[in-house]
Amino acid sequence: MSTRIVVDPVTRIEGHLRIEADIENGKIKDAYSSGTMVRLLEEILRGRDPLDAWAYVGRVCGVCTSVHSLTSVRAVEDALDIVIPPNAEMVRNIMFCAQYMHDHVVHFYHLHAMDWVDVVNALKADPKKTSELAQSISNWPKSSPGYFSDLQKRITKFVESGQLGIFSNGYWGHPAYKLPAEVNLIGLAHYLEALEWQKEIVKVHTIFGGKNPHPNYLVGGMACAISTDDVSGLNAERLAYVEQLLKQGKEFIEQVYIPDLMAIASFYKDWGAIGGGLGSFMAYGDLPWNGYRDISSYKFPQGVILNKDISKVYDVDLRKDDEVQEFIDNSWYEYKGKGGLHPWKGESKIKYTGPKPPFENLDTSKAYSYLKTPRWKGNAVEVGPLARVLVGYARGREDFKMVVDKALKDLDVPVTALFSTLGRTAARGLESVLVAQWGLDFFYQLIDNIKKGDTRMADSSKRSSSKWPEKALGVGHSEAPRGALAHWINIEDEKIANYQLVVPTTWNASPRDAKGQVSAYEAALRDTPIADPKQPVEILRTVHSFDPCLACAVHLYDEEGKHISRISVLGD
Amino acid sequence: MEARLLIMGVGNYLMGDEGVGVHAAQLLSRLSLPPGVDVVDGGTGGFHLLEYFEKYPRVILIDATLDGNKAGSIRLIRPRFAADFPKSMSTHDIGLKDMMSSLQLLGKIPDIHLFVVSIEFIQQQGVELTDEVEAAMPELLQQVTALTDKLVFPSEPVTN
Numbered sequence: 144m145s146t147r148i149v150v151d152p153v154t155r156i157e158g159h160l161r162i163e164a165d166i167e168n169g170k171i172k173d174a175y176s177s178g179t180m181v182r183l184l185e186e187i188l189r190g191r192d193p194l195d196a197w198a199y200v201g202r203v204c205g206v207c208t209s210v211h212s213l214t215s216v217r218a219v220e221d222a223l224d225i226v227i228p229p230n231a232e233m234v235r236n237i238m239f240c241a242q243y244m245h246d247h248v249v250h251f252y253h254l255h256a257m258d259w260v261d262v263v264n265a266l267k268a269d270p271k272k273t274s275e276l277a278q279s280i281s282n283w284p285k286s287s288p289g290y291f292s293d294l295q296k297r298i299t300k301f302v303e304s305g306q307l308g309i310f311s312n313g314y315w316g317h318p319a320y321k322l323p324a325e326v327n328l329i330g331l332a333h334y335l336e337a338l339e340w341q342k343e344i345v346k347v348h349t350i351f352g353g354k355n356p357h358p359n360y361l362v363g364g365m366a367c368a369i370s371t372d373d374v375s376g377l378n379a380e381r382l383a384y385v386e387q388l389l390k391q392g393k394e395f396i397e398q399v400y401i402p403d404l405m406a407i408a409s410f411y412k413d414w415g416a417i418g419g420g421l422g423s424f425m426a427y428g429d430l431p432w433n434g435y436r437d438i439s440s441y442k443f444p445q446g447v448i449l450n451k452d453i454s455k456v457y458d459v460d461l462r463k464d465d466e467v468q469e470f471i472d473n474s475w476y477e478y479k480g481k482g483g484l485h486p487w488k489g490e491s492k493i494k495y496t497g498p499k500p501p502f503e504n505l506d507t508s509k510a511y512s513y514l515k516t517p518r519w520k521g522n523a524v525e526v527g528p529l530a531r532v533l534v535g536y537a538r539g540r541e542d543f544k545m546v547v548d549k550a551l552k553d554l555d556v557p558v559t560a561l562f563s564t565l566g567r568t569a570a571r572g573l574e575s576v577l578v579a580q581w582g583l584d585f586f587y588q589l590i591d592n593i594k595k596g597d598t599r600m601a602d603s604s605k606r607s608s609s610k611w612p613e614k615a616l617g618v619g620h621s622e623a624p625r626g627a628l629a630h631w632i633n634i635e636d637e638k639i640a641n642y643q644l645v646v647p648t649t650w651n652a653s654p655r656d657a658k659g660q661v662s663a664y665e666a667a668l669r670d671t672p673i674a675d676p677k678q679p680v681e682i683l684r685t686v687h688s689f690d691p692c693l694a695c696a697v698h699l700y701d702e703e704g705k706h707i708s709r710i711s712v713l714g715d
Numbered sequence: 716m717e718a719r720l721l722i723m724g725v726g727n728y729l730m731g732d733e734g735v736g737v738h739a740a741q742l743l744s745r746l747s748l749p750p751g752v753d754v755v756d757g758g759t760g761g762f763h764l765l766e767y768f769e770k771y772p773r774v775i776l777i778d779a780t781l782d783g784n785k786a787g788s789i790r791l792i793r794p795r796f797a798a799d800f801p802k803s804m805s806t807h808d809i810g811l812k813d814m815m816s817s818l819q820l821l822g823k824i825p826d827i828h829l830f831v832v833s834i835e836f837i838q839q840q841g842v843e844l845t846d847e848v849e850a851a852m853p854e855l856l857q858q859v860t861a862l863t864d865k866l867v868f869p870s871e872p873v874t875n
Contacts, residue, residue: 187729187841199842202728202758249762253813301820338817342766356760 145172147504148676150683160652160691162664162682163505166673171682174668176652177505177512185491188642193219193634194606196642197360200630209242209348210623211630211644212360217435218630219362222617226434228599231364233589234351236430237385238358239621240582241347244392246624247528247575248344248400250690252330252337255568257313258684259407260330261320266299268324276325281402285336294332314678321410330407333399344392350381364601369593386586393579396572404572408554408565415556418564418685420667421523422451424530425650427459427629429622430581432588442581443574443622446534447519451562453537459519461618461629469515469645473654476515483518486631487616489643516653516662517645525663526626526650527689528571533561546573564667567688608637623647625690651689664689719751720866721771722859725778725811727759731841732786732834732848736777739832739855746860749867761814768818773826773866775859778811780831787851788833789858795824828862830855 145167164174184203188196196219201212213235220227227235270292277286322330345355351367352358359366370376428438428445438445446456460466468483477494478484496510505511524530535543550573551558560566605611613636620629626647633641651663661669667685674681724740727733737756744754753771757764768774782790794800797815818824832855834848844852 184729199729208758253762253817297820297822335820338762338765338821341762342769345763345766356763357756357758 146676148673148679148682149504150679150686160648160686161505162668162686163507164668164673164679164682166676169672169674171668171671171673174665174682175505175507175511176514176654176662176664176668176686178514178648178652183491183493184644185489185642188639191639192637193222193632193639194362196632196639197362198357200644201357201360208357209238209352209360210621210628212358213239214619214621214623214628214630215632216360216362217619217621218617218632219619219634220435220617221619222615222632222634223362223605223611225363225602225605226436227364227602228597229434230369230589230592230597230600232431232434233585233592234365234367234600236585237389237582237589238348238351239430240578240585241344241389241392243578243624244396244575244582245341245344246690247571247578248337248396249341250571250624251400251404251568252334254690255687256330256334256407258680258687259320259411260322260327260334261315261317262298262313262327262331263302263315264320264322264324265327265331266295266302266324268295268328270295270328273325273328276406277329280406281398283398283402285332291328291332294335295328298331314680317678317680318674319680319684322407323410326406326410330403333403336399337395340391340395344388347385347388350385351377361601363603363605364599367600369598369600382590386583389579389582389586393583396575396579401572401576404569405550405553408569411565412554412556412560414565414684415554415560415563417671417681418567418667418688419562420663420669421525421661422449422562423522423524424448424533425459425519425524425526425627426531426534427461427620427622427627428534429620430578430585442577443531444535444538444540446538447522447524448530448533448537449522453533456534456537461620461631466520467517467629467645468521469517469643470656471510471515472657473510473512474515475510475513486629486643486645487618487633487641489631489641491643510654512654514649514653516656517650518656518660523656523660523662523666524650525689526647527567528574528624528626529561529567530626531622532570532574542577546576564685564688571690611637626650648689648691652691664691719771720773720775720863721753721755721767722748722775722863723755723757723764723767723777725757725760725764725776728842731843732832732845733779734842735779735832735834735844735848735852735855738844739777739852739859742852742856743859746856748860748863752863752867761811762817764811765814765817768814768825769821769823771825774828775862775866776827776829777855777859778829778831779834781835782831782833784833786833786835786845786847789851789855790831790833791858791862792829792831794827794829800829828866830859 145165147163147165150162161177162174165172188199197212197215200215201208203211271288273291274286274288348358349355367377370378425447426445428441428443430442431440433440445459447459448456464485468485470483471478475495477492478490497505536547550569615634617632618629628647629645631643653662655661664686671681671685673679722743724736726736728737740754740756755767796819797812800812
């Protein structure tokens with residue numbers, strides 16, 4: 144007899160996800176991941192002007208708004224055979240790096256840290272000892288005993304007033320929390336500092352994209368004109384501000400995020416053997432140094448790793464009919480034919496066959512999700528920071544090897560510890576270090592180019608649809624913070640005839656396929672120990688390590704905005 | 716000039732009535748408003764919006780709600796804590812509520828007037844509003860601009 148627990152929703156922010164897990168002998172025997180509401184972006188885009196698609200897709204979610212817009216303009220540029228000027232490429236890259244830094248720091252402190260850091264326990268910390276510890280792991284200036292003691296008083300006030308706010312979803316006091324009170328207090332302090340910091344780095348988007356949230360993109364380049372004397376254009380003062388923001392971001396990542404990550408990880412090394420999951424990974428690659436079409440110039444290399452074998456990396460071709468395909472054997476959709484569909488032939492017709500809400504349990508012997516099941520050559524693969532870091536490592540890139548090997552050495556864990564919940568969370572931090580440096584590299588490249596007299600920011604030669612072919616197919620890809628993202632577009636008679644998005648969370652959170660192969664979440668949850676089924680913090684640790692965001696995959700409405708966990712006993 | 720008042724509409728523009736706040740912000744940005752009043756389309760901004768709430772001492776927020784009232788009903792709420800936000804505040808409520816909690820923790824929560832517009836369901840796809848919610852728009856804009864005037868020119872006699 145096994146006990147089934149339900150955690151719904153699992154996400155802390157935009158978009159929602161439901162996990163049903165069968166527990167036997169204190170471990171997860173099997174798990175089901177379901178996206179329980181739908182958002183048909185494909186339908187909204189059909190018949191619209193391809194040049195406007197970026198603005199619609201950018202609205203899909205508030206968290207990674209700019210990566211969808213970026214991927215969309217790349218898809219249209221691919222379809223219409225447009226090559227953007229180097230300056231536009233650099234500006235896109237800089238915005239992308241800023242997005243990464245923002246997203247990863249917010250994920251670590253605001254969406255994931257509370258799975259490891261016990262906020263209530265932090266109130267018991269000795270401020271003096273906390274200060275000594277903080278100063279031993281970092282040069283970050285805000286680390287005096289007075290600073291930590293003031294913070295403790297502030298938080299105590301909230302706890303006593305019953306106004307725990309954002310912290311009310313935690314399983315405080317759970318035996319799975321292992322940090323000393325002083326480390327908990329450092330984590331809490333930086334939770335608050337990261338809140339203040341994150342609003343700075345997004346200004347990079349306002350400067351280049353004209354506004355934030357939902358910055359402006361442009362098919363053919365970027366909409367920010369370089370101008371040395373115009374106050375409203377991209378002038379020297381604004382560029383200097385971008386440099387300052389990027390430097391501050393790098394400093395925060397190096398002096399706060401990474402030391403915290405390593406300090407916390409050192410108490411949770413057992414999670415280096417839990418939550419590994421599929422062992423197969425995919426990255427499309429991104430951050431071109433020499434143009435989007437030159438894949439060899441990408442800072443994030445492209446590739447697929449199968450079955451933990453990092454001695455071999457396979458190439459990915461998003462145009463090939465038999466590589467990326469989406470299946471619906473366990474999804475609430477119907478296709479005209481059978482089997483998997485390449486996204487250029489993709490269909491998005493809903494056919495809900497699940498129970499009528501509200502319901503206790505999904506019938507997981509039938510279709511159980513609004514997510515389709517994407518596969519690469521029939522393989523289930525994980526996407527995201529761990530995939531990117533492993534592909535970089537396996538491709539033999541020195542920059543990746545350096546940060547990864549140092550982290551493994553500092554934590555004194557074997558390389559196999561990367562295939563785990565801890566590895567996934569660590570990979571996000573490690574790539575943040577790389578991205579913070581790349582952001583500055585791209586910035587100096589942009590400045591260098593401008594100094595040489597190149598001020599081109601867009602190729603407008605194809606703005607007029609009279610120059611377009613009657614029919615055109617395009618694909619745009621990116622490495623969104625959560626993983627490999629691609630948009631496929633069919634343009635017919637100057638309009639969008641079909642538009643398909645295959646988003647990272649769909650790769651990771653999808654239901655199993657016709658062969659019974661599970662996707663990344665379900666694989667990673669298997670064998671996870673659950674100390675107390677009423678407080679399944681272990682499920683949150685592993686699922687949150689993927690940084691789930693279902694806004695662009697599906698959408699579920701929940702009344703309370705809380706993690707709901709329910710337990711029922713199954714008959715078999 | 717130092718900014719004094721922010722009007723922000725939030726919501727998801729792709730989900731029909733859920734985006735009523737965004738529609739309102741877009742219309743308001745075309746109106747002539749008193750100096751020092753800024754209008755922002757907050758979209759589904761979540762944490763990205765934190766800076767706006769820190770920068771302005773007073774904020775008029777416009778959002779959709781699933782409060783069970785007739786679609787297009789307008790209510791004015793004065794939330795002081797995240798917990799004061801109506802429970803079923805549309806689909807982006809978690810991000811917004813989290814942000815409010817954060818502001819509260821940072822001790823920087825501004826003076827907020829929240830207009831909520833009732834919608835019936837959120838599973839709509841598309842950028843159009845339903846007739847019921849569309850019909851409420853003139854009244855919503857009138858109430859927002861009247862409150863704006865009242866907040867910006869507190870000494871002048873108020874007629875409503």
